[in-house]
Amino acid sequence: MNEEQKLIKQIVDGDEEALRRLYDITARSVYQYIFNFVNNKETAEDLMIETYTQVWLSAKRFKGDSRILTWILGIARNLTMNEIKKRDYRYEELKDTENQKAEQFRLTAENETEQLIYLALKKLSLKHREILDLIFIHELTYEEVAKILDIPLNTVKTRIFYAKEKLREILENMGVNKDAFF
Amino acid sequence: MPFSKKLEKIKEMLPLYSKRLVSDEKREEIENILSNEPALQKELNFWNGVKRGYDKIKNDFPEPSNNIYPKISSRIRGRRKYIWNIFSLNPKFSFGFIMFQFLVIIGLLFYILNLKYEYKTLSTAEIKAETAYAINVVFKEDVKEKEIRELLKKIDGRIIDGPSKTGLYVVGIKDREKKDRVLDILRKSGIVLLAEPAC
Numbered sequence: 001m002n003e004e005q006k007l008i009k010q011i012v013d014g015d016e017e018a019l020r021r022l023y024d025i026t027a028r029s030v031y032q033y034i035f036n037f038v039n040n041k042e043t044a045e046d047l048m049i050e051t052y053t054q055v056w057l058s059a060k061r062f063k064g065d066s067r068i069l070t071w072i073l074g075i076a077r078n079l080t081m082n083e084i085k086k087r088d089y090r091y092e093e094l095k096d097t098e099n100q101k102a103e104q105f106r107l108t109a110e111n112e113t114e115q116l117i118y119l120a121l122k123k124l125s126l127k128h129r130e131i132l133d134l135i136f137i138h139e140l141t142y143e144e145v146a147k148i149l150d151i152p153l154n155t156v157k158t159r160i161f162y163a164k165e166k167l168r169e170i171l172e173n174m175g176v177n178k179d180a181f182f
Numbered sequence: 183m184p185f186s187k188k189l190e191k192i193k194e195m196l197p198l199y200s201k202r203l204v205s206d207e208k209r210e211e212i213e214n215i216l217s218n219e220p221a222l223q224k225e226l227n228f229w230n231g232v233k234r235g236y237d238k239i240k241n242d243f244p245e246p247s248n249n250i251y252p253k254i255s256s257r258i259r260g261r262r263k264y265i266w267n268i269f270s271l272n273p274k275f276s277f278g279f280i281m282f283q284f285l286v287i288i289g290l291l292f293y294i295l296n297l298k299y300e301y302k303t304l305s306t307a308e309i310k311a312e313t314a315y316a317i318n319v320v321f322k323e324d325v326k327e328k329e330i331r332e333l334l335k336k337i338d339g340r341i342i343d344g345p346s347k348t349g350l351y352v353v354g355i356k357d358r359e360k361k362d363r364v365l366d367i368l369r370k371s372g373i374v375l376l377a378e379p380a381c
Contacts, residue, residue: 136197
């Protein structure tokens, strides 16, 4: 039995200290994942509370066939999606304000690639952004991504392909030199 | 596997490679092929750029505040108060509780059944069958138990035998001197079909 499985067993047995340890290990990642969707601190915190309460209540359902973070992110995703539906959120596709355009122009001129990609990523749709987030922020494998999103492995790969195409398109529209990095 | 297919597979793996999420074996394989494939190098440059963009995003994320866990903890403790959560969290307790309920039900059932078949007269308890003056009594068919009890109380007697298959009871009275009066009371009670001294 590995450390994660031990923690889960202790949680199932009602050990709150084990939940605290699990929270310390995973909270940052889970919070970032939720915040990335809702872009609001209070809502993200409420969803964190919901997520870890669910973890406490349904720990016995964790089968141990994935990393514990994958399982928690799956719970967080379900709760966040419900919240988004309930409140009729629009996932942030940033509108180009005048300031942003000016910033974009400056960055293009100075060729600050990271900052431009940062802006371009924020313009991606929920579907495309989410899949890249799971890999580049949460460092999950394709199998783990498939599990969280509840989609086949090949769909993960296809979605990454389209996310990449979209990101390129956005960067081109932002005036990024094609030879800069792709 | 044809080389073009292999290239495609490696291309798919580049986001993971840029994040160092591939095994050492896979990394070696990718690096061997990458060195001779400018198109793949370009693709990798793109993903490295995405990685750097994400590094910046990660730096911009707010940290979860310190008051989240206390709220989780208090929510959990609050939920613990609900009896149903005790059941859902502790199967042994649930099973024990079900068994306890089952035993209580069985016990009650036995108690009720015993109540039904145990005939408790209101008559005096000191009358013993051997010494009592015995009277054969047949009650009317529709007579109620309460009426029989009241009658037995009136004559200060008790049922010492019966009922037989034909519905005959033997009622005993303590005081032999009162036998005629008791017989009279029984016969006039309206609930007795037959009242005769037993031989």
